[in-house]
Amino acid sequence: MSVSGGFRMSIEGCDIWDRNPDVQWHVSAFQAPRNGADHTDQVRRLRELRARILYDNGRRPDFRDASGAHVDDQELDYGAWHFVARRHPNGPVLGYIRLSTPATGELFQSRAHLGELQYERLLAAEGAGIDETYEHSRLVVEHRARKLGLGAYLNAVAIGAAHHLGAKIMIGTSGTQDGQDQFHGRFGFHPVPGTRCYVERYTEEVVILLHRTSAGAGEYTDLVDRMRHRFPALTTGDLDAWTAPGLETYDAPAALAAAAVPDRDEWQPVLLEPIHAADHEALTGLLESGRVTAVHDTITTQLAELISCREPGRRYAGVELDQKIDEQLAGVQAWAYGSWVWYPWSGRLVHVLPREEFRLVRSDRNREKIQRPQQRRLLDRRIGIVGLSVGNSAAVTLALEGVGGAFRLADFDELSLSNMNRLRAGVHHLGVGKAVICARQMFEIDPYLDIEIITTGLTETSMTEFFHGNQTPIDLLVEECDTPYVKIAAREYARALGIPVVMDCNDRGMLDIERFDLEPDRPLLHGRIGDLRAADLPELTAQAKADLILAMVDAERISPELAAAFGEIGRTLSSWPQLASDVALGGALVTSAARRILLGAPCESGRFYIDLDTLIAPEYNTAAALDGVLT
DSSP: OOTTTOOOOOOOOEEEEOSSTTOEEEEEEEEOOTTOGGGHHHHHHHHHHHHHHHHTTTTSGGGBOTTSOBOOOOGGGTTSEEEEEESSTTSOOOEEEEEEOGGGGGGOHHHHHHOHHHHHHHHHHHTOOGGGEEEEEEEEEOGGGTTTTHHHHHHHHHHHHHHHTTOSEEEEEEEOTTSHHHHHHTTTOEEOTTOOEEEGGGTEEEEEEEEEGGGOOGGGHHHHHHHHHHGGGGGSSOGGGGGSOOOOOOOOOHHHHHSOOOOSSOOOOEEEOTTSHHHHHHHHHHHHHTOOOEEEEOHHHHHHHHHHHHOTTOOOOHHHHHHHHHHHHTTOOGGGSSEEEEETTTTEEEEEOOHHHHHHHHTGGGTTTSOHHHHHHHHTOEEEEEOTTHHHHHHHHHHHHTOOSEEEEEOOOBOOGGGGGTSOOOGGGTTSBHHHHHHHHHHHHOTTOEEEEETTOSOTTTHHHHHHTTTOOOSEEEEOOSOHHHHHHHHHHHHHHTOOEEEEOSSTTEEEEEOTTTOTTOOGGGGTTTTOOGGGGGGSOHHHHHHHHHHHHTTTTSOHHHHHHHTTBTTTBSSOOOOHHHHHHHHHHHHHHHHHHHHTOSOOSEEEEOOHHHHSSGGGOTTHHHHHHHO
């Protein structure tokens, strides 16, 4: 076929992989003849697709007429190449782009935008003839497929096709409101000076962009080159294939429908000591029930570690080690020694040392940094943690380090996929309460912990329960929630009870400490919110609440990235930007501060920054002088 003639229409699928290996796109192409009366239905459907996406819930009203129909009728469609993309060969169309050839050069949008004279001068300045100039336009992607790389792939397909067809330059108009022009710039397009102006139909400023094929395609040069070679494979097949029924729904296999739903509420392990008759019977019944999915028994290794921790100067092995283990067992069979821990949420049954011995071994390598008397003091303290996304890092680190033997956890929310950029959990935890997940993780570190959870979060009715529990108040509060009311109300309560508060803001390593145990009259949040009280919040306007949050975090000290994000939340960002590395650092900072406070070490009220962007700088490089010597 003559791909430059523009009369033969064809379509065929080609699987193209996104940079994300989990996303596969099936891209198809066809060229509508200049006089394509026989193909008006296909072109009509393409126009409706484009117009509906461009209308964008009323953002560009000119793409819907008075009757409510979506319209984007352009004569340019006939004679152009059309590319559509789906996730599956017969799935719904998720994206589209058009490539216009020199055959319809007199209709190019960029030509109309510039005017005939300026357009011809531009081509002459580039040394390109009309028959060497192509225009790509109407790149649209369904909302459900955005942010997955489809737009970049379609752009690469169209540019690769133009390269294959002999384009010397490519030209087009681009919007600027959401950075579309910068997106095209990544493909080697540059703006033509003096062409930026407001266009009513698009309700934004547009600019003419130019691309020289000889210069490559910017950061996408390799991808465009692959698409250039693949273009011929897209142009053979059945024209009507792109309108095939979509795979919108499917029947789940019977095995999926019959599969058991995991328990989302279990969070407490069951401890069984077989030396007691009742526990022995319960353990036997559990093993016979079929509920145990795995048995983990390393008690002999644990006993060997216990002996080594008690006598670090000796290295027992062989028969001598066996004798020491027998002495420790004192006539109890190994399988009956210590505790068997049943974790109902995973089906695992785990054999561990008795509590004191378990903790002696697990925390042995804390010594010299935290001595055993200090370890015992810390295990006697109760810590309350509210907000278990960022707070999860603090809770798990506290449990790992042995800072606190009892915990009260509060969060009303369930784990969502977007939480998993910073919260250590598996995909099997999606939909499970964050308090439940956190308690499970902590119990899997130390099954002997004392943990309570409040799955409603902190409210007026649950505040007393959180701070007092069963007549056992917390010794320290870790506050990591997003709600202004809770942040203030919890501090009011803590101050009244003389409970210190620690908070990490996971931005620039900011750690906030309020020693209400030492300063009962200290103003909340170091006076940054004035005399405002939790009871006043319902009366505040939305703007006043936004100003309050900025005051809480100290707007003048936040990172440039976070400052830039404020105006984008709800527009280009769904929520606050947060990184796992920042959250992990925050967990370490909270744990270090909590340990100091609970042990009576120096740790005063204040706000502190451990900003790695600042600290990992050339002037702090202690190996710089040595590096100079070595080189």
